[in-house]
Amino acid sequence: MLVIRILALLALVGIGGALAAWMLTGNPKYRQWAWRFFLAALAILSLLLGLLVFERLFL
Numbered sequence: 001m002l003v004i005r006i007l008a009l010l011a012l013v014g015i016g017g018a019l020a021a022w023m024l025t026g027n028p029k030y031r032q033w034a035w036r037f038f039l040a041a042l043a044i045l046s047l048l049l050g051l052l053v054f055e056r057l058f059l
Helices: 002-025 028-058
Strands: none
Touching: 002 028
16 A cells, blocks of 8 residues: 555656646646656556455455
């Protein structure tokens, strides 16, 4: 669970930083980075939660 919290915090910092850079510069590249950070965080979270469910069901 600590790993999930750390990854969530890193994802929030990355997304927030990219959105702040987009708002300051107006460059749409940073908005795309924020979206990619979000999708990557969602994929990693889904994988970790799936592993936790697998562990709970089969072990």
